[in-house]
Amino acid sequence: xxxxxxxxxxxxxxxxxxxxxxxxxxxxxxxxxxxxxxxxxxxxxxxxxxxxxxxxxxxxxxxxxxxxxxxxxxxxxxxxxxxxxxxxxxxxxxxxxxxxxxxxxxxxxxxxxxxxxxxxxxxxxxxxxxxxxxxxxxxxxxxxxxxxxxxxxxxxxxxxxxxxxxxxxxxxxxxxxxxxxxxxxxxxxxxxxxxxxxxxxxxxxxxxxxxxxxxxxxxxxxxxxxxxxxxxxxxxxxxxxxxxxxxxxxxxxxxxxxxxxxxxxxxxxxxxxxxxxxxxxxxxxxxxxxxxxxxxxxxxxxxxxxxxxxxxxxxxxxxxxxxxxxxxxxxxxxxxxxxxxxxxxxxxxxxxxxxxxxxxxxxxxxxxxxxxxxxxxxxxxxxxxxxxxxxxxxxxxxxxxxxxxxxxxxxxxxxxxxxxxxxxxxxxxxxxxxxxxxxxxxxxxxxxxxxxxxxxxxxxxxxxxxxxxxxxxxxxxxxxxxxxxxxxxxxxxxxxxxxxxxxxxxxxxxxxxxxxxxxxxxxxxx
Amino acid sequence: xxxxxxxxxxxxxxxxxxxxxxxxxxxxxxxxxxxxxxxxxxxxxxxxxxxxxxxxxxxxxxxxxxxxxxxxxxxxxxxxxxxxxxxxxxxxxxxxxxxxxxxxxxxx
Numbered sequence: 001x002x003x004x005x006x007x008x009x010x011x012x013x014x015x016x017x018x019x020x021x022x023x024x025x026x027x028x029x030x031x032x033x034x035x036x037x038x039x040x041x042x043x044x045x046x047x048x049x050x051x052x053x054x055x056x057x058x059x060x061x062x063x064x065x066x067x068x069x070x071x072x073x074x075x076x077x078x079x080x081x082x083x084x085x086x087x088x089x090x091x092x093x094x095x096x097x098x099x100x101x102x103x104x105x106x107x108x109x110x111x112x113x114x115x116x117x118x119x120x121x122x123x124x125x126x127x128x129x130x131x132x133x134x135x136x137x138x139x140x141x142x143x144x145x146x147x148x149x150x151x152x153x154x155x156x157x158x159x160x161x162x163x164x165x166x167x168x169x170x171x172x173x174x175x176x177x178x179x180x181x182x183x184x185x186x187x188x189x190x191x192x193x194x195x196x197x198x199x200x201x202x203x204x205x206x207x208x209x210x211x212x213x214x215x216x217x218x219x220x221x222x223x224x225x226x227x228x229x230x231x232x233x234x235x236x237x238x239x240x241x242x243x244x245x246x247x248x249x250x251x252x253x254x255x256x257x258x259x260x261x262x263x264x265x266x267x268x269x270x271x272x273x274x275x276x277x278x279x280x281x282x283x284x285x286x287x288x289x290x291x292x293x294x295x296x297x298x299x300x301x302x303x304x305x306x307x308x309x310x311x312x313x314x315x316x317x318x319x320x321x322x323x324x325x326x327x328x329x330x331x332x333x334x335x336x337x338x339x340x341x342x343x344x345x346x347x348x349x350x351x352x353x354x355x356x357x358x359x360x361x362x363x364x365x366x367x368x369x370x371x372x373x374x375x376x377x378x379x380x381x382x383x384x385x386x387x388x389x390x391x392x393x394x395x396x397x398x399x400x401x402x403x404x405x406x407x408x409x410x411x412x413x414x415x416x417x418x419x420x421x422x423x424x425x426x427x428x429x430x431x432x433x434x435x436x437x438x439x440x441x442x443x444x445x446x447x448x449x450x451x452x453x454x455x456x457x458x459x460x461x462x463x464x465x466x467x468x469x470x471x472x473x474x475x476x477x478x479x480x481x482x483x484x485x486x487x488x489x490x491x492x493x494x495x496x497x498x499x500x501x502x503x504x505x506x507x508x509x510x511x512x513x514x515x516x517x518x519x520x521x522x523x524x525x526x
Numbered sequence: 527x528x529x530x531x532x533x534x535x536x537x538x539x540x541x542x543x544x545x546x547x548x549x550x551x552x553x554x555x556x557x558x559x560x561x562x563x564x565x566x567x568x569x570x571x572x573x574x575x576x577x578x579x580x581x582x583x584x585x586x587x588x589x590x591x592x593x594x595x596x597x598x599x600x601x602x603x604x605x606x607x608x609x610x611x612x613x614x615x616x617x618x619x620x621x622x623x624x625x626x627x628x629x630x631x632x633x634x
Contacts, residue, residue: 101599215579228577257585258577326563333557337541344542346612348603357619363542375543376550380557382541383529396564398574403567405578440553444560457578482578 003028003184004503006238011187012069015061022061022072026054026116029074033118033185039141041170041179043079044087045119050074053116060114069244071114076180076189079120080127081232082221083107086117090223091135092125094369095349104221105253106190106232113248118186121176125371126340127192127225129439130200130446132175133431134373140175142168142205142428143183144472148505153471168428168472171204171446173197174233178205181235182504188245191233194225195328195443196423196450198233199462199477203423206464206473206504208492210234210242211450213483214457215260217246218253226335227258229328229454239463239493243269246485260483267486272494276310281416285321288448292426294468299422302465302476305498306420316416318407323400324452325444330384330397336374337381343369373439405456412481418491422449423477427468449477459485463492464501473501529554534631535624542621547630 003025005011014020030047057072066072077083080090082100089095103111111117124134133139144150145167154166170179174191178201181189191198193211202209210233217232224230232249236242247266253259282303287296307313345351345365352364370378384393411419424446434442453460459482462475478495480488534551538544545551597610606613624631 098603101596101603215582252585254585254587257587258579259585260579260582261585320567323564323567326561329557330561330564346604346614347600351605355615357621358614358617359542359619359621361615363538363544363621366543367546370543372546372550372553375546376553376557378541378543379537379545379550379554382537383533383554383558384561386533386536393561393564395574396567396569397561398576399569399572400564400567402572402575403569405575438553440557 003032006236007069007073007187007241007244011073015072016066018061022054022057022116023051025072026050026074026118029118029185032183036143036183036185039143039179039183040138041121041140041176041183041185042076042119043089043091043122043137043176046086046117049085050116050118053111053114057114057116067112067114068248070110070248073115073188074118074186075110075115076118076121076177076186077107078123078174078177078189078191080123080192080223081107081190082223083117083120086120088120088223089136090126091123091137092369092371092374093136093350094343096136098349102221105218105255106249107221109249121174121180121189123176124173124373126223126374127173127194127197128336128373128377129172130196130443131169131434132172132201133169133434134371134439136371139431140170140179141431142170143179143506144168144206144428144504146506147471148507149467149471149502151471151507153469165432166430168430169204169434171201171424171428174235175201177235178202178207178209181205181207181237183506187236188241189235191235192222192225192230193233193454194230195332195447195454198235199423199450199460200446202235202462203464203475204428204473206475206501208236208239208242208464208496209462210246210489211453211460212246212250212485213459214454215258216250216264216459216483216485218256218259220253220255224339226332227339228331228335229457239461239489239496240269242461243267243489262483269486269490269493272490274310275306275494278306278311278491279415279417280306280311280313281316281411281419282313283316283318283321283411283419283421285318286421286449288425290425290445291422295422295424295426295474298465298474299420299476302420302495305495314416316411316414316419318411318452320400320403320407321452324404324455325448327397327400327404327455328447328451329444330393331401333377333381334384334394335381336377337385340370340374340378376440401455404452408452408456408458417481418488419479421477421479423462423475424449427470427472427474453479458482459488461488461492463496465499467502529558531624531631538629538631539621545630550630
């Protein structure tokens with residue numbers, strides 16, 4: 001039962017009071033990971049080191065000196081963060097077998113707080129994708145595919161079709177992390193967010209997905225995709241937990257000069273009761289083509305919820321929203337072309353046996369190591385960076401980026417505190433349907449609602465809102481002002497309290513858990 | 527306009543990544559077509575944006591050695607090495623020309 005709760009306050013209290021020990025917690029999570037192997041959420045499970053960490057944590061609790069709320073808490077980390085002594089693959093052949101010699105700053109910070117690192121989670125290769133389907137270890141399955149809520153709504157089209165072919169994607173690219181949190185195998189997971197990679201799978205898996213302000217959390221050790229947009233993302237089961245994790249990660253890192261030097265103070269989220277002073281903006285351009293009528297209705301209901309509670313809710317405009325995806329496409333591929341140049345087989349990672357010349361070795365290594373998606377983006381990026389194209393594409397995109405960022409500045413400058421938008425266009429689609437379109441097309445469609453926040457560097461969070469007609473999670477997104485995470489999460493927490501998103505009823509899990517936590521709250525919101 | 531074989535060849539050399547098949551080339555064509563939408567936006571008088579943190583100064587630390595001495599650790603990840611050197615095949619040999627190397631673009 002303790003496994004299904006959030007850190008705050010259930011598990012933390014249980015640990016402090018000795019009702020459960022870090023070792024028990026760790027073992028239960030590891031056992032759950034084993035029994036949910038079919039989800040393919042984890043690439044590497046660090047069982048030995050996790051148990052050792054749990055043991056150390058237990059000693060501290062016995063002495064009455066836990067390091068903090070995170071002490072003894074099982075967590076998972078997306079496999080594009082360097083973890084010392086543990087394989088880091090980015091779900092690519094290029095890094096299969098690569099054992100990091102160091103911990104990413106965010107990983108180190110979590111370990112310093114006593115968190116127990118269970119393992120590395122699955123993703124799209126090099127975080128390129130919106131389904132977590134394009135990695136070399138195979139696709140991640142959304143735990144909700146195996147929920148009673150989904151099963152009772154799905155009508156098999158024929159007798160031969162079983163649940164095996166019906167499963168839905170997690171979204172991506174941090175799908176493994178989202179699935180890990182959603183299926184109770186850990187209390188928090190790290191993801192990354194460049195175009196929506198934390199918020200998108202959070203929405204599809206019914207968990208909280210926070211994208212912090214660019215510059216708040218260190219990227220040192222996060223294998224880079226787009227240096228000017230990447231941020232580590234936080235996935236948890238409730239908003240309070242996200243605030244706790246944020247508190248342990250945020251702050252200047254001398255090893256990442258793009259982290260701001262302002263003093264960061266961890267905060268506890270107040271229990272907001274009066275929203276009358278709040279101004280919520282509804283950007284009309286987020287009523288994008290392809291937005292499901294279900295989500296449109298949910299979005300509208302959410303706006304009404306705030307209005308009825310006394311908040312000021314106004315329609316606003318972010319006119320350049322529709323160019324965000326195109327802009328991202330150019331800037332992302334350009335930065336990727338540069339960032340992927342480091343993979344040449346010489347110092348780490350895969351190396352081809354071809355040895356006629358340095359150039360041919362590099363070419364063969366990269367030919368063998370990268371999948372189509374990665375190679376495609378590298379080639380496109382190089383095209384946009386060619387001398388004859390540089391001004392027309394790369395610099396042009398940088399100009400459009402400023403226009404997009406200015407749109408937000410204008411709206412926030414006019415008195416709006418928080419923007420409320422959908423996170424995804426629809427609920428999670430079945431894997432068989434998802435793979436019918438290619439990666440780039442999918443990313444283009446799926447990132448539309450999340451991408452602009454990365455363009456402008458703003459903090460944004462997905463909060464699970466309700467279940468769809470098909471019994472799958474649908475989330476809504478809040479976007480805040482730069483470095484105003486406290487305000488953003490306070491509003492998110494208020495909203496979370498109002499909607500009472502239901503707990504996933506995982507059939508397989510129930511069989512193993514003897515004291516089933518019958519705290520089923522049906523979504524009073526849908 | 528379609529991208530010429532000369533440019534495709536040039537890209538393969540610059541990127542040291544291959545197109546592999548017609549689909550790869552088509553992917554690039556579509557990417558360019560998609561990116562062309564940018565030209566609909568009027569950006570007269572707009573400065574390019576490098577970073578959202580442009581109004582701040584990047585942190586620069588003192589030029590002091592604070593860590594290192596991890597040669598053995600770092601060499602562990604390299605496939606070919608001799609003593610403390612990474613070993614590379616001979617350099618200064620350009621990639622074979624289009625007609626002479628194994629690439630999908632040959633005969634295009």
